[in-house]
Amino acid sequence: MTTNYDPIAEQYKLSKQQPWRTHIEAYSLLQLVGNPAGMSVLDVACGEGFYTRLLRQQGAAKVTGVDLSQGMIDLARRQEVLHQQGIDYLVGDAKNLELPHQYDLVVAAYLLNYAQDRQELAAMARGIARCLKPGGRFVTVNSNPALEFSSAPSYRQYGFETTIRGEFCEGTPITWTFFLENDQFDIENYYLNVELHEAAFRAAGFRETRWHSPRLSPQGLSEYGADFWIPFTTHPPVAFIECVK
Template sequence: MTTDYNQIANQYKKAKEQPWRTRTELYSMMNLIGDLTGKSVIDVACGEGWLTRELRKAGASEVVGVDISEEMIELARRQEAREPLGIEYRVEDARATESAQQFDISVSNWLLVYAHDREELGVMCRGLANRIKPGGRFVTLITNPALYTWQSHPPDYRKYGIEAQLPESAYEGAPVALTVHLEDQSIVIENYYMPIDAHESALRDAGFRDVAFHNMTLAPDPQVGDEGDYWDHWLKYPFFIMIDGIKA
């Protein structure tokens, strides 16, 4: 099953409101990306622009968001019309081998998880490389391939609003069904398992160097107060990991 984001665009937008999104995904990504002052940034597979807007607010001089889903881009454009930030949104396939413009930084959360095999992963990575200036940076995150290696296989993330269902054994291209629980309904998103070495090889073959993998961090929230051990399981068994590299 291939996830059709045109059908679930509004629900997926609501999914971005889950606490783990801001407390770990957004916080971890923005920390890893670092200072954006004066930088041009492209957000590939931007969805409805949740992260794209934060990149602009963080000081990037130019931000472009692209996504293959027309409905997602329409939501992003509506938000831009309501609260203009100077972001351009385009309907565009991340696998495109040519790009009219190159950027200082490319961000592409949850893109590489849709590669069914090493060949498709390589195509995606080459598409990303084509959008980055030489010496520019690539930052992304993926569903953690280590979901298969932990004793609690997979870890129980239900209290955070998400469940992962895996096949009995890990094989390249194995479907990973993610059920996202919203207040009034649930949506299912299908990712595909690819091992760490496949990601590293694809990125290096696409022309990236200094490829590195990073764990998530948790943002403090003084307004919440003492959360006890609420986040312990999430941090011990991180649902996602981040990757960055430099275009040679």
């Protein structure tokens, strides 16, 4: 199991093609982002730049991607060389981000669930708040802090499963196993509850926090039918959060 993305960067990229990624993850996240045209946007835990590129394509004026993994940043930069979009990519840790610029919007897809305890979560929230202008927004998707993963249903039909080891409490590892065509790989992240998230955001200086359930794209509904999405939407393994500084 790993939280180090260097060895799984290519497999992770393939997992982004699973239908729930398009019809729930990306659809919900981009709806929450709204129209980024003209904004300066920082994508923290940008990975190989999946959302970083989308945000730039949607008209964001200045886009920066930051990730802890040199392997992920190398992949992102390779894309930038092939199709130049004017995105800057940096290796950095969300817990001690100090950038020369404050952004209108910070986006983070699957960052906060790497905090192993409340102190790490608070450090990430502070790092993000430091990078935002007053009034700026932080929009994020993570493993769902409101889901009791110990009794979650099977998500195999979507191409992944979640499992936990031991007691379900602060810092319990959640293993996400992704099934690809001829391959599978594991990612490990950590459970921290809703209250700990809200406390971390407040302490970092966010004045408002809103929780959002996953939204299903109209295309996802018509292509797969309503029944297909029921386990996902009744026990959402991911949650979307929006904070205002």
